[in-house]
Amino acid sequence: MFPTKNEQRIARKVIGTIQKCPDSNSLHISELISPSKSSEARIVECNGLNHILDGLRALGIISCKKDHFNLTHKSQFRVKKATSNKSKRKMSSFRSGHKRYVVFECVNCGTANGSRSSQQSAACKTCNQKNKVDDTLKVLLKTNNILELQESIQQSKIQKQLYRNYRRLSLCK
Numbered sequence: 001m002f003p004t005k006n007e008q009r010i011a012r013k014v015i016g017t018i019q020k021c022p023d024s025n026s027l028h029i030s031e032l033i034s035p036s037k038s039s040e041a042r043i044v045e046c047n048g049l050n051h052i053l054d055g056l057r058a059l060g061i062i063s064c065k066k067d068h069f070n071l072t073h074k075s076q077f078r079v080k081k082a083t084s085n086k087s088k089r090k091m092s093s094f095r096s097g098h099k100r101y102v103v104f105e106c107v108n109c110g111t112a113n114g115s116r117s118s119q120q121s122a123a124c125k126t127c128n129q130k131n132k133v134d135d136t137l138k139v140l141l142k143t144n145n146i147l148e149l150q151e152s153i154q155q156s157k158i159q160k161q162l163y164r165n166y167r168r169l170s171l172c173k
Contacts (some may be wrong), residue, residue: 009051015061015071023068026050049136099142100148103156107131110138114149 010033017032018024019091024032030042030049036046056062065112072166108129115122121132131137141152 007052007055010049011056014052014056016071018062018071022070025068026053029053068115100143100144101146102133102139103141103143103149103152104133104137104139105129107137111160112153114153117142128158 003026011034014029017029017055021028021032026046026091027042030037034042034045046164053064054139057064057069060072063072066071099117101114102112103112104122105111106113106127106129109127111124111126113122113124113131115133118134123130130141140156141148143149143152147150153167
């Protein structure tokens with residue numbers, strides 16, 4: 001329901017505010033969330049806040065009576081589900097020793113390509129061959145650092161170019 005981390009953070013703040021001060025309207029919630037903002041800024045912020053409140057109401061976490069919001073009695077389970085990040089399962093596998101990025105050779109042309117290890121397939125940049133990211137590929141590097149990924153791809157391109165030049169020179173003699 002709340003795809004971005006910012007929306008999830010605001011939804012958690014709204015739920016915490018409604019827990020502390022039940023039966024409050026959107027302007028009062030905005031005032032409690034950001035007390036240092038001016039009244040004009042809070043009025044502008046209410047449009048985004050109403051979007052969050054509508055989402056929470058659609059999930060059944062809060063109820064609305066005459067523009068006053070309250071938590072529902074079954075909201076404890078729904079709060080965790082609505083504001084949790086969908087990639088927790090992927091992140092737990094990342095923490096347990098799996099690497100985030102993979103550099104592999106294309107099955108068709110042999111060029112080095114990079115992708116996330118969580119992806120199921122990746123297209124080659126040179127020949128557009130769709131490669132499945134699994135154990136059948138020749139993996140050159142597994143890393144958590146995207147700079148290492150880019151550096152490895154560049155090194156592979158340089159080595160491939162040097163090999164081509166060497167073969168050209170040896171064939172010319």
